[in-house]
Each structure stands twice: as structure tokens, then as C-alpha cells.
Ligand SMILES: Nc1ncnc2c1ncn2[C@@H]1O[C@H](COP(=O)(O)OP(=O)(O)O)[C@@H](O)[C@H]1O
């Protein structure tokens with residue numbers, strides 16, 4: 001690939017230092033993706049400008065004029081402190097006729113609105129857990145077509161915010177308490193789903209129209225006892241000590257029969273298309289013992305840290321970190337945004 005001017009867009013608090021020396025694992029975890037992407041692109045010979053933004057669109061406009069990037073490498077996950085505003089920032093890049101990596105605004109909007117995404121999946125007959133929504137400020141009314149146990153989570157937050165073992169509820173009292181917790185702790189609507197007991201799978205996809213499906217990845221709980229909840233709570237995702245205690249690992253899923261693997265790959269491709277995703281994404285699924293598969297959610301622009309699930313499964317498929325970043329950049333340069341078609 002020719003050498004490009006790459007503007008790496010990120011939150012201003014996550015602009016990484018030049019070296020990891022002197023930082024603790026906890027500190028590094030905060031801006032590891034930003035560090036890995038910036039340093040790797042530099043090592044590959046690109047001219048890289050990390051741009052930290054918070055709430056001023058003028059920063060993006062000025063960087064466009066001053067740096068004249070060939071492409072924006074988008075690592076931004078919020079604007080004005082609002083998670084779902086990343087889609088508007090990408091819209092703004094399109095309005096400035098800029099190329100960017102990762103997902104387009106429509107895909108970001110659909111995937112981040114979990115209840116809306118589930119309605120679209122349901123139209124396409126793609127299996128996802130039964131659900132109902134309790135909007136903020138409203139009381140829980142249990143529909144009669146859904147059975148306990150249920151799992152209560154935020155309708156729009158990610159990173160397992162608000163998800164603990166207590167998110168699995170077994171009766172109307174626990175349900176009401178947990179819905180109230182989600183309303184107050186995350187300030188979002190609560191999404192209540194049928195709890196799916198099963199294996200926790202993650203599948204990475206890369207592409208705009210032609211999709212490359214990466215090997216199936218699985219979160220395993222090596223030290224969990226029978227009956228322990230095996231879900232990706234926020235401690236499971238972010239607390240190193242807790243991970244050690246439970247023996248949490250993410251590895252290539254073993255022993256999945258070929259026909260189930262084909263089914264998983266097809267379902268993931270259909271989710272990607274149904275939600276208008278582009279660039280790269282990770283689909284979270286659960287596989288029940290009886291072989292039934294459920295889509296839990298789609299993550300456009302998933303964590304790209306070196307050594308994390310997405311990059312690891314790419315590596316497992318023979319795609320090095322450098323080639324992964326190159327592929328993502330090529331897809332961004334080739335994405336047919338509306339402004340290129342008029
Ligand atoms: N319906 C469900 N049944 C079982 N586990 C679930 C369900 N929904 C979510 N989980 C568990 O909670 C985790 C986080 O939920 P998810 O919807 O992926 O939110 P996030 O966007 O925070 O990752 C999942 O990875 C899974 O372990």
C-alpha cells in the first residue's frame with residue numbers, strides 16, 4: 001500500500017503517549033487500542049496524526065484543512081460524552097467528503113439501538129432472544145409471552161455497562177429492581193431479554209459487500225463451578241483480578257461441528273447486511289446445548305487492540321495486525337458513500 005496521511009480520530013483523553021514505559025496495566029488498558037493503531041501505522045511508514053476530540057466539531061474541520069488526510073482512522077466512541085453521537089461525527093466526515101475507516105453512520109445508528117436492531121433481525125428471521133423494553137420513567141409491565149429467567153441490560157450502552165451477575169433475574173421483584181437499577185445507573189431505557197444459557201461466541205467480520213468471516217472466538221470460564229452464571233459482566237471484561245479468579249480466556253472455539261460453524265457464519269453475514277454495517281464488526285452470539293443459536297448484538301468498530309479478540313482471530317486466520325489495519329484502511333478508501341455517487 002502506498003504511504004498515506006492517516007488521521008487517527010480518538011477521544012482527547014485517550015491520545016496515547018509515545019511509549020508504554022512507566023505505565024501500569026490499568027492505565028495502558030485505557031488507551032491501548034489508540035497506542036497500537038498509531039504506533040503500528042507509523043511503523044508501516046504512514047504519516048500519522050493522532051487527533052483527540054471531545055465536543056468541538058471545529059477541530060475536525062481544521063484538521064481536514066491543515067493535514068489533508070487521505071483517510072480518517074476512526075477510533076472515536078463518543079462526542080459530548082454521548083456514546084451514540086459517534087454516528088453523527090461519521091456523518092460529519094461524510095458531509096466533508098472525507099474517507100474514514102469502519103462503519104457508516106446508518107450501520108452505527110441501527111446497531112447501537114439494540115431494540116431497533118432486534119426488530120430488524122426479527123423481520124429477517126434471524127434468531128435473537130425474545131425481549132421487551134422498559135423506557136426510563138416507566139414501570140415494568142411483564143408481557144405474558146416471555147418466561148424467567150430474564151436478563152436486564154441497557155438498550156443502548158455497551159462495554160457491559162450495568163451488567164453483573166444480578167442482571168439475571170428469576171422473578172418479578174428482582175426484575176423490577178434491576179430495571180430500576182439500569183434506569184438510574186446508565187440513564188438509558190432497559191432492555192429485558194430471555195436469558196440464554198449457553199456458550200458465549202464472538203465472530204469478527206471484515207468487508208463492505210464481500211465479507212470475510214474470521215474464526216469463531218469463545219469466552220471460556222475455566223474456574224467457574226456448575227451453575228455459576230457464565231456471562232460477560234463488566235468485571236469479566238475489565239477487571240484483571242476477577243478474570244484470573246474465574247479463569248476467563250477468549251480462544252478459538254473448539255468442537256463446533258462444521259454444519260454449526262457454517263450456520264454461524266451465515267447468520268453473522270446476514271446480521272451484517274441487515275444492519276447495513278461496513279468496514280469491520282464483531283457479532284456476539286450464544287449457542288445453546290441443543291444447538292440453537294441466538295444473536296446477542298452486533299458491534300460495529302469493535303476493539304482493535306493488538307492481542308484482543310478481533311485481532312487475535314484475524315491472526316488465527318493468517319491476517320497479521322499490519323495487514324488487518326491495511327485491509328481496514330482499503331475498505332474505508334473504497335466505501336461508496338453517497339457523495340461519491342453524485
Ligand atoms: N439474552 C442474553 N442471554 C444471556 N446472556 C446475555 C444476554 N444478553 C447479554 N448477555 C450477556 O451479557 C453480555 C453483554 O451483553 P451485550 O448485549 O453484548 O452488551 P454490551 O454491548 O455491553 O457488550 C453478553 O456478552 C452476554 O454474556
Ligand SMILES: [Mg+2]
Pocket residue numbers: 284297
Ligand atoms: Mg457485547
